[in-house]
Each structure stands twice: as structure tokens, then as C-alpha cells.
Amino acid sequence: MAKSTRRKIEERQEKVKKKVLLIGWDAADWEIINPLLEEGKMPALQRLINRGVKGNLSTLNPPYSPMLWTSVATGKTADKHGVLGFIEIDTDQQVVRPVTVTQRKSRALWNIFHSQGLKSNLVGWWPSHPAEPINGVVVSDLFPKPIAKFSEPWPLAPESIHPESMRDELSDLRIHPQELTGAHILPFIPKAAEIKEEDQKSLQVLAKIVTHNSSLHAASTYLMENTDWDFTGVYYDLIDHFCHAYMKFHPPKLPRVPKDKYEIFKEAVRGAYMYQDMMLERSLELAGEDTLVIVMSDHGYVSDNNRMLEQLDMHASPALEHREFGMIVMAGPGIKKGETIYGASLLDIAPTLLHYIDLPIGEDMDGRVLQDAFVQMRETKTIPSWQNVEGDFGEFKRELKGDAFSEQAAMEQLIELGYIDRPNVNMEKAINETKRDLRFNLARVYYGKQEYDKCEEILRELILEDGKIATYLIDLINICLIKENFVDARKFLELLREKDKSKASKTQLIEAKILLGEGNVSKARGILNEMATRKSMTGVIAMELGKIFINLEEYEKAADQFKKAVAFKPDNARYQHALAKAYLKLNAPDKAIEHALNSVELVRYFPDAHYTVGQALEMLGDLESAQNAYNTAKLLQPKLKRAKMAVENLEAKKVSGYKPFKVDSEFPEIIVVSGLPRSGTSMMMQMVSAGGLNPLTDNVRKEDESNPKGYFEYEKTKGLHKDNSWLHEAEGKVIKVVAPLLKHLPANFRYKVIFMTRDLDEVLASQDKMLGRAGSKPQVGVRESFEKELIKLDQRMEQEPGFDVVKIVYKDVIEKPEDAAKVIAEFLGEELDIEAMTSQVEAKLYRNRVMKF
Amino acid sequence: MKQNVNNSSKGYKIPVEGSLGLLAYGDKGLRAWRKVRDEKSKKDKKK
Numbered sequence: 001m002a003k004s005t006r007r008k009i010e011e012r013q014e015k016v017k018k019k020v021l022l023i024g025w026d027a028a029d030w031e032i033i034n035p036l037l038e039e040g041k042m043p044a045l046q047r048l049i050n051r052g053v054k055g056n057l058s059t060l061n062p063p064y065s066p067m068l069w070t071s072v073a074t075g076k077t078a079d080k081h082g083v084l085g086f087i088e089i090d091t092d093q094q095v096v097r098p099v100t101v102t103q104r105k106s107r108a109l110w111n112i113f114h115s116q117g118l119k120s121n122l123v124g125w126w127p128s129h130p131a132e133p134i135n136g137v138v139v140s141d142l143f144p145k146p147i148a149k150f151s152e153p154w155p156l157a158p159e160s161i162h163p164e165s166m167r168d169e170l171s172d173l174r175i176h177p178q179e180l181t182g183a184h185i186l187p188f189i190p191k192a193a194e195i196k197e198e199d200q201k202s203l204q205v206l207a208k209i210v211t212h213n214s215s216l217h218a219a220s221t222y223l224m225e226n227t228d229w230d231f232t233g234v235y236y237d238l239i240d241h242f243c244h245a246y247m248k249f250h251p252p253k254l255p256r257v258p259k260d261k262y263e264i265f266k267e268a269v270r271g272a273y274m275y276q277d278m279m280l281e282r283s284l285e286l287a288g289e290d291t292l293v294i295v296m297s298d299h300g301y302v303s304d305n306n307r308m309l310e311q312l313d314m315h316a317s318p319a320l321e322h323r324e325f326g327m328i329v330m331a332g333p334g335i336k337k338g339e340t341i342y343g344a345s346l347l348d349i350a351p352t353l354l355h356y357i358d359l360p361i362g363e364d365m366d367g368r369v370l371q372d373a374f375v376q377m378r379e380t381k382t383i384p385s386w387q388n389v390e391g392d393f394g395e396f397k398r399e400l401k402g403d404a405f406s407e408q409a410a411m412e413q414l415i416e417l418g419y420i421d422r423p424n425v426n427m428e429k430a431i432n433e434t435k436r437d438l439r440f441n442l443a444r445v446y447y448g449k450q451e452y453d454k455c456e457e458i459l460r461e462l463i464l465e466d467g468k469i470a471t472y473l474i475d476l477i478n479i480c481l482i483k484e485n486f487v488d489a490r491k492f493l494e495l496l497r498e499k500d501k502s503k504a505s506k507t508q509l510i511e512a513k514i515l516l517g518e519g520n521v522s523k524a525r526g527i528l529n530e531m532a533t534r535k536s537m538t539g540v541i542a543m544e545l546g547k548i549f550i551n552l553e554e555y556e557k558a559a560d561q562f563k564k565a566v567a568f569k570p571d572n573a574r575y576q577h578a579l580a581k582a583y584l585k586l587n588a589p590d591k592a593i594e595h596a597l598n599s600v601e602l603v604r605y606f607p608d609a610h611y612t613v614g615q616a617l618e619m620l621g622d623l624e625s626a627q628n629a630y631n632t633a634k635l636l637q638p639k640l641k642r643a644k645m646a647v648e649n650l651e652a653k654k655v656s657g658y659k660p661f662k663v664d665s666e667f668p669e670i671i672v673v674s675g676l677p678r679s680g681t682s683m684m685m686q687m688v689s690a691g692g693l694n695p696l697t698d699n700v701r702k703e704d705e706s707n708p709k710g711y712f713e714y715e716k717t718k719g720l721h722k723d724n725s726w727l728h729e730a731e732g733k734v735i736k737v738v739a740p741l742l743k744h745l746p747a748n749f750r751y752k753v754i755f756m757t758r759d760l761d762e763v764l765a766s767q768d769k770m771l772g773r774a775g776s777k778p779q780v781g782v783r784e785s786f787e788k789e790l791i792k793l794d795q796r797m798e799q800e801p802g803f804d805v806v807k808i809v810y811k812d813v814i815e816k817p818e819d820a821a822k823v824i825a826e827f828l829g830e831e832l833d834i835e836a837m838t839s840q841v842e843a844k845l846y847r848n849r850v851m852k853f
Numbered sequence: 854m855k856q857n858v859n860n861s862s863k864g865y866k867i868p869v870e871g872s873l874g875l876l877a878y879g880d881k882g883l884r885a886w887r888k889v890r891d892e893k894s895k896k897d898k899k900k
Contacts, residue, residue: 172884173880173883175876175883179871180871181870181871182870183868183870183871183872183873184871184872184873184876187873210876214876214877214883217876217877217879218876218879218880218882218883219880220879221878221879221880221881222879222880225880225881275873275877278873278874278877279876279877279879281877282877282878282879282882283879286879
């Protein structure tokens, strides 16, 4: 051991020792845990909850366990930590094998602890093979895997234990599947004796899972009892593997599941949770109450009617059953008791533990400290990155000598679970396929992080290399749609149709989205309407259709689709929320609140749904409750700017009793002059500029006969729907934004909108004159369309908390300019030069007046 | 499923066929079960 490390050990011993036990339960889900807790079937977890905090833990995309557990250990997303899937390529041997620690390019918690002289025990972490040479003991994930024939010599996989001196002490803690008896099997499958010959393999699978996990558990309890440790991390895949094998038999019975099999296997999943709880009891007993304990999962597992009965023929299809929320329970010194924490991500585990141990977190970590869990908030110490810190971090830096036997055993397990396809017998092909899969996973990481350019670059490369082209194309088309690149979206759609004819309904939806982007609304609507009538339509498609109708601002139709989605899956919080939002758009807050509440009951961590609850309550006049709902949304998602603005508005409303002119806001303000083209917006820009406001204009559009005093426009505004990154230039200034573009103003500013209104016939006459169509017949439907647009606009501005609007009638400005100037000055709360404003108005410019009789 | 490990282990008779409780008790439970099982096996062989 280096001298500096020894000194750090001595220094730490002088401080109060803080111990941490981190227990990973792959795929554990509150939806299964909660009923078991109510029945008193998970007493150890219940006691831990009682003396700590609990909550949902959001997962990452793609939800593949080795990537996720490495994110837990590093606090970083997979593009940074480098573990990109279940398998890797051994470049030396030119073979594919289960993923190892050698892929990890970021230091894990135990490496950091090592550098600080702390002792860690790490057991079974995925991946943790080969065992890293840290201060403490590592039992790698390959420890229980290579299973020899029963009663034959059973050597440990090379490099599965660090230090080597522990091999003998630990190797006999592995349990062979054939050691199990009825006493071990029957608690999971009480009717095991009734299993038919063809299903006997499922008992072998069960025995393997139970012994694998029991072996790791035995190693962890041994190390907790017999070593001095600061950190122990133990990973169990029991629940995940039981779910993959038996979730289809979990109650309630699905129609397509045979009754006899259901009766035999229906208790298996619950049994796994209960056994996990029994193991927890022993771990907690060994840890003691002075240890900080975290029990957490990397994702949940679908257990409702949408369970998959068969695996789909696609990349890592079992992961499709992973639910986006895992669970966390945290208890120990300094942790709150009996509370729920919100908004936690598995990326937060590493920063939180470093913070607890009084170590700085790396600024390059993607997670944050779960401050809400602590009784006392402490300032978080940071350093730029642990990667740049010099010293001994106990990392594995040698070449890994592959062991064909152990690797094969681990590969077989991944194949059995369906996580990987059996590698191609042609090794060159297998290597190329693996390379592509790993790059695709990286692309999906970027997709999840909304780094679309990086994602697109990889997907475009992959498409050129062929492989599973249809899978890549769907993501690529979605990116093109996000980036509004409809030309490429169409090109890739044609390619997808050519490559995979089975995705008919999926491509029709994409077709509709592209048509909308291309401006072909009627054709898009035709496809959507046809799809909407299909009986076979699933909730997912109904949801997508609803979203498109929302974009088309056809709220009735959108609500109809969301209702179908909700009917298909009432316990889907997103469907419930979408319906709530549609009802808000339809001015039906009573219905909106019902569905918004449904969604937050289903998923408490749903900031947008809390915000919708707030909006509905505000519309119903219950301001106090609305503010509570907005505050919850804010608490769950501090970046939710609309919720912050809504709270600011309500605070100000309490003082002034009506929507306030001046809100005490943390958001910068932009003054906007808006209205339909030819409704007097240029004149208003001219007035407020003369009054003392600073206009944001580039004078690219010169004055002409229609606007002899100029247009006061800013070129970039025309592209607001594509790029609003420049909008900060308008802070503290006044900018002209035509009415149809108002919806593209982002929610990170407050807008004081002076909205010009003018008789629509006059607007149309003025527009016609400007377009050289003076005296011609009015365009069919234009007036109605403008009317509808203005109604929707009114509603939209009313529901946007960052919008404060005053409507100014063009005719009034012409006839009483001084009064109009005063109204505007009061609205803006600014000292404006009323006289100068008034002098800008020239009645002679009031042309295209429509005489009405 | 019943948790059948008595933490105090006083008066607890370890069954030859083992139990999930013993496995859940970790290394000690495992070793204690194997001891009982192997002794029984030896006795049976002697008979």
C-alpha cells in the first residue's frame, strides 16, 4: 500500500467512521412491493422504510442493467462511463464475452473510496469482473457463475476475487443448484410436483437463480462479519430474473396464460421478493443502525395487463418489460424518517454517498445529491472531476486473461434470459454485430439525453453498415421529426418500408407526422382519421394520434383519442395526464382535474401532472390548492419554469386580487407587440419606441406604401418556430411577433404582450391590398380561420403563466391615441412619454376602413 | 413463505433438507446447514 494511502487511512480513523451499505435489487418495483408490505410479507424492508425515506428512482435509456448499475456506481451516464451493453469484444482473443470492468472508463465509488483510504466490500456488482485491486474485498459477478457438474471439482473463475488470499475462505460459500432441496423450491412453487416433463427446465432455471443469489449473499454476510469496512455494495439479480421467468404467471391471470401453469407458477414472483426481504433482514442486522443503508433498484418491471407473454424478435427485447421507475429506501444516521423523496434518479446514488462520506462530488457527474433525504442540508463540496485526481484508485489496469469456461457460463445465462442473441458462429460476424449493438446503445444514450446530433451521427453510420437497419431507422426518423427535417424523415421512411413491411401501423403514424411537417394537413388528417376508426388500435397509437391532434389544435379529437388510450390502460399516468391537458384546452377544468389527479396518484413523481392539477384548480378558483399543486410540481422538477411562474402569479394575485401587472419574478421579461398581420402592430411598435422603449429590430424589411413608417421587425423572429436561442437579445426590449408565432415563445421568459385587435374585415382588406388583391373577392374560409385562430390564441395565452396580455383595439388607438398610450404605460408599469407616443398616430393611415351599416 | 431462521439460534433445530431461512441467514446459515446435512449423510453411509 502506498504511503500516502496509509496516511489517509490514519487520518480517517481519527474522524467519526461513517459506514454505508448499498444493496441493489435489480428490477424491484413498488407495484409488487406495496401489496406485500400491506400483507406484512416484507417486514425487513418495512422496518427500514419506517426509519428512513423512500421514493421512486427514475431509470435511464436504454434500461440495460450493466449500463445502469455502472451509472449507479459512477454517477454518470453510459456515454461517459463506457459500459454500453451486456457483452463486449475481447480484442485480443477476437471473441465476444459478457461485459467486464475493463469497459468502464470512469472511476466508481469504491475506486474513490480506495483513494481516500476507505475500505470497501463489493459483491456481485454488474459488471465487477475482473475484481479490482481495491482496499477491501471484491467478489466479482462471475463468482457464482461457472457451474461444474455436481460433486466434481468446482474451481473459481480466475480473477473473480480480490485479494487472492480470500479465495479459499469464500469459494465454499458458492451453492450448487443441485444442493437445493424441496425446502428451497417449494416456497416459490408450492405445486412443483405437478410440473410437467416439458416444463422441468423452469425448475433448473429457478435453482440457478436462487443459488446464484444465495452464494453472493453468503459472501456478503461473511465479509460484513469478518472484515473492517466503510462501504459494502451488494448486487442481487434475483427479482429481475424471477420476473423474466415467471412474471407472465403473476396474478391476475392473463387470458392467454394456461390455467394449469398459472396455478403452478403464480406465487414465484412474490416469493422472490419475500426471499429478498429475508436476506435483507440478515444484512441489516449485520450492518447495524449506525450504518447508512440504501436499498434500490435500477428500474421497475411491468406487472400489469401489458406484460409480455413472448419475447419479441428484437435487440434486448426483455428490457421492454422494464418500467421507468425503480425504487429506493434510504435509512441511517442523519436521514429523515417516514418521509417520501421525489425526483430521485439512479444517477444520484454516487453523489449522495460521496456527500454523506464528506467527499466532494465530481462536477462531471450527471447526478445530484439527494439533499431532501437528509435531516440537515449541508453544502455540497465539488471538484471538477475525480478522473483528473492523481493517485492510486485501485483500478484494474492489466490485460484481462479471458477464461472461456466462466465466460461461456455467463454468456449462456444472458442468452437464456433473452438479453442477447446467441452469437453468430462466424466470430467475425459476431464481433461486427456486437460492435453495432454497442454503438446503437450509445446512440440511445444520446437520444435519452436529448443530444440528437450525436445520436443521429451514429445512426446514420449504422444504417450505412446495414445490420438491424429497421431498428435504427425508427429512431433516426424520430430524430428527423424532432429536428423538423422532413425531407430526410421521408427518405428514411421509404427505406424503412422497403426493409420492414411488418411495421404498417407504425409507418402510417410517421407518415402523418411527416405530412403535417410538410404542411399537407388534409392528407395527414385523412390518415389519422382512418387510423382512429381501427378497432385494433392500441393505447400507444391512440396516444400518438391524440398528440398529433393536439398539435393540430383539434382538442375534441385529441380528447377522444386520449380517452381511448385511458380505456385501454387506465393505470397509465401519461395517458391520464394527456386527457387532463386536452380537457383543459376544452375549458373543462372539472374533468381535467379528475384525470390529472388520477395520473399523480399513479405516479407521484410527475411534475407536469401536478402542474396540470394546479392549472385546473386555478381555473376552478381554488387558488390556495392550486398554489400547493404548483409548489409540488416545482419541488419535483425545479426546472419546471411554468410552475415557478404560476406560483409567482398567485403570490402577486394574493396582493393585487387580479392578474397582476407587475409580478415579482426571477424570470427576465420581454415586451411583445403582437396581433394578426395588418392589425396595427407596426404602428404600436412605433408608439412604444417613441414612448421610450428599446425596440429589437434590424430594419431588414424597409418601409413601403403599406407601412410608410417602417415595420419594426427582426428577421430572426420569422424562424422562431425553429430557433429561439437568440431570444435573450430581446430581454428588456420590445419585439414584434405576429400572432401565429406567439405559441413558439419559450417558457423561460415572461412576456408582456400588447395584442392589437382590429375588425377582421378591415384586416383582410388591408392584407388583400398589400398583396395586390385589392377589390377582389375575399378568400374563402380565411375569415373563419382567423376567427378560430384568435379564439385559440386567447385560450393559449390565458393558460400560459408567463403571458400577461393587454388587448388594444386599433380603432381606439386611431381615435383616442392618448388614452391608448396611457393604458399601455399602466399595463407595462413603465414611465412612458405619452405625448411622444400620441404624436406617432396619424389618422390618415387608417385606411381600409370597413363601413358597416 | 415462512422465515424460519431464529436469529438467536437458541433451540433452533437445523433441518437436514435445509431451508430458505438458512440461506437468507448468509454464510453462517449455509455452513450450519451443510454441517448437519453432511453429518447425516455420513451417518447414513455408515449404516
